[in-house]
Structures are given as C-alpha cells and as structure tokens.
Amino acid sequence: DARVTQTPRHKVTEMGQEVTMRCQPILGHNTVFWYRQTMMQGLELLAYFRNRAPLDDSGMPKDRFSAEMPDATLATLKIQPSEPRDSAVYFCASGLRSLAAYTDTQYFGPGTRLTVL
C-alpha cells in the first residue's frame, strides 16, 4: 500500500528555532508538492518539484522558508527562524505527471502539525 510519509507528525518549538520537516513521496512519483493548511487560509501551495528540480516556490516566504529534494526519496521543508504565525499543518503530496497519462492526482501525506510558541 504505497503512501506518502511525513515526519515528524507533530512539532512544538519556540520562536526563532529552526524547523525541518521531511517527506518521502510515493516511489516512482516525479512531482512533490508542499502545502500549508490553516483555518483562515485553507490549503496554500508553498512549493513544488518535478524530477527533483524546483518548479515554483512563489508561495513561500523566501526569507525564512526553504525547500529541497536531496534525492528522489526525500523532500525537506525548512523554516529558519520560525515564528508563531508559521503554526499550521504542513502537507506533502506527490504525483506522477506525464504527457501520456494526463492526471493531476495528488497523494497527500498525513501532515506535520507545527506549533511555534
């Protein structure tokens, strides 16, 4: 049963600390998305990658957020320094995008609930 995994599931940290969230996409998927979910804003797209290359990170606050894919099995989202307004649930999703099989189905992980005090 292939699924996206995310660690940690919960993170409580103090303002100013660095936070790193990790995501393992479904094996064989070539696209990875990072979302932030809050009650006020709903699902916000932060960044996404295809074949490990960043396609768009315009949704991320550039001064404190960074996203990378060190290899095909790992995507990371870092916040440094963290602020209370970053408190949210962060989701990773993966998908397979090809010209032959046009489908934009995204498979979401369980999320990382971040609380910044």
Next chain:
Amino acid sequence: QQQVKQSPQSLIVQKGGISIINCAYENTAFDYFPWYQQFPGKGPALLIAIRPDVSEKKEGRFTISFNKSAKQFSLHIMDSQPGDSATYFCAASMRGSQGNLIFGKGTKLSVKP
C-alpha cells in the same frame, strides 16, 4: 482568474439527506476538476474527478455535476451518512500547467444521525 470559489463554508445535513457543495471558476483553460475529501487529522484524498467533456460523473453515492457554460461544478452526496462528515475541497488544473491544483477554501460537512 486563478481562483476557485467554493460554497458553502459549512453544511449540516441529516442522515439520508443530500449534501450539495458548489464551486465556480473563471479560467476557461481549466480542464480537470477533482474533489478531495479530508477527515480530521488526515491529509486530503481524491474522492472523484471530472473533465469538461462530460456533464456528470457518478461513483457510488458521489456525483459531480459540471456546467461548462456557467463555469460551475458541484458535488452531490446522496443518502449522506455520518461517516461522510469531513471537509471537502474542490480543485481545478489545466493541461498546460505544471500539474499544480488550485484548491477551493473547503466545506466542512456534518451529517447528523
């Protein structure tokens, strides 16, 4: 023009009733319209999707109705059950994009026994 507007924000339905959630879009280049279902503490999961070459798609108790001229699409849940209580998101994307989905704000559905 990239927005997908979803309504209502919340919905309470009695068990056995019909739940209806609506979405509207502006960008006529959108050609893929999925609905995602999210239970508390979980990530969203694809429920059902439609392309604009058909006006309706049905999977079990879930139906998408699509009105291309009005640029609207809706999710109908027949015989709603308490287990359907979740947040529902509509979304849209276009073939020429990089595969990113534009999500609506979500509708929290509560089905009362």
